[in-house]
Amino acid sequence: MRILVVGKGGREHAIVRALALSPQSNEIHAVPGNPGMQKEAVCHNLSTSDREGLKTLVAQKHIDLVVIGPEAELVEGLADFFRQLGVAVFGPSEAASELEASKVFAKDFMNKAGIPTAGSVVVKTVEATMSAAQAHSAPYVLKADGLAAGKGVFVCKDLDELKLAATDLFENKKLGTAGESALLEQNLDGWELSLLCLTNGESYQLLPLAQDHKRLGEGQTGPNTGGMGTVAPLNVDQALMEEIENLIVKPTVAELGRQQMVYRGVIFIGIMVTRDGPKVLEYNVRFGDPETQVVMPLLEGDWCEVLASVANGEMPITEWKPLHTACVVMAAEGYPDSPVKGVAISGDMNGSTPSSYFLHAGTDKNADKEWVTNGGRVLNSVGLGSSRQEALDNAYKQAQFVEWPGMQLRKDIGQSVP
Numbered sequence: 001m002r003i004l005v006v007g008k009g010g011r012e013h014a015i016v017r018a019l020a021l022s023p024q025s026n027e028i029h030a031v032p033g034n035p036g037m038q039k040e041a042v043c044h045n046l047s048t049s050d051r052e053g054l055k056t057l058v059a060q061k062h063i064d065l066v067v068i069g070p071e072a073e074l075v076e077g078l079a080d081f082f083r084q085l086g087v088a089v090f091g092p093s094e095a096a097s098e099l100e101a102s103k104v105f106a107k108d109f110m111n112k113a114g115i116p117t118a119g120s121v122v123v124k125t126v127e128a129t130m131s132a133a134q135a136h137s138a139p140y141v142l143k144a145d146g147l148a149a150g151k152g153v154f155v156c157k158d159l160d161e162l163k164l165a166a167t168d169l170f171e172n173k174k175l176g177t178a179g180e181s182a183l184l185e186q187n188l189d190g191w192e193l194s195l196l197c198l199t200n201g202e203s204y205q206l207l208p209l210a211q212d213h214k215r216l217g218e219g220q221t222g223p224n225t226g227g228m229g230t231v232a233p234l235n236v237d238q239a240l241m242e243e244i245e246n247l248i249v250k251p252t253v254a255e256l257g258r259q260q261m262v263y264r265g266v267i268f269i270g271i272m273v274t275r276d277g278p279k280v281l282e283y284n285v286r287f288g289d290p291e292t293q294v295v296m297p298l299l300e301g302d303w304c305e306v307l308a309s310v311a312n313g314e315m316p317i318t319e320w321k322p323l324h325t326a327c328v329v330m331a332a333e334g335y336p337d338s339p340v341k342g343v344a345i346s347g348d349m350n351g352s353t354p355s356s357y358f359l360h361a362g363t364d365k366n367a368d369k370e371w372v373t374n375g376g377r378v379l380n381s382v383g384l385g386s387s388r389q390e391a392l393d394n395a396y397k398q399a400q401f402v403e404w405p406g407m408q409l410r411k412d413i414g415q416s417v418p
Contacts, residue, residue: 004063
């Protein structure tokens, strides 16, 4: 099987690595990929907006399966484009990708399906936000409507913070068009989990639960990020899992069918477990980052078979290894607002053990062929173990292979997980 993976981050490197372990993968190509993937994939310096270039690549390399990692390309209809070329694609249609492209659309989808979620109101100005806040209580949650790379959610402890966040969105245009409208949501107290489901739009298969750590600082402090680390599997009470399936997963998949959305991929459901039961925070229409990094190693089977099956509209039965996994994100100085790029990375970038390894998220090589930082989240340090603590220990030991000035790394990943 000849496979093309679209994307360049740690999530895509995790996918490439998993596919490379399959005896069914003859060739793996990546667009654009990153230097760290080049051991497992042929990287092509193509823009995903270069449709003619992509069409030529698919024809010349006889691509059988396309796996699309990032949300932006899905929202731009790249899955539809490849399907029109007659290629099997793992990724939802442009229409279905609105579930992530628009928080307002997703909230309407949830309400139509009767899915438990936070109460909310749509706001488009500072004045409207402050007026609507009178019906809420602190803390106030303001969510930019559009794609914001995990940085569009503002949890404000008081009205002054809320006004600053609304001003940044609506007047300072901090997130551009993504912040032209927003949801002011009821705050949900509880603990968060990440649920990934394979779906063909009619049936589904649950993947192991993972838990992300969104805040930059230890003890859940600092700004929200794309994710600073994850652990899996998250073992929860069976009654809770049944509640999640019955109240959230089944109605979600049923609503996809009711709205006749072409959905062949994975749906990521962010859930807050509250005193009143589980409630949906958001949908993502692709593998989570860094959740993918901890879910991929757990499959008892072949990711080529699984992803190809879903891409062809089928639904495989999956089994999982009795392992634990952990991912610790190693981020650049200045992340998440202004990550410093081009900083030399010292140490052994090829360092690994039988139970730990690096995935490249934002790396490059300079003119002297030295590894340098090239993004906010630079490396993912992944550890495996027979227990969560062993997996975490291995991930943190792996991280010690390298360092660079200003590196940010949380030391409390997995310590407050239920």
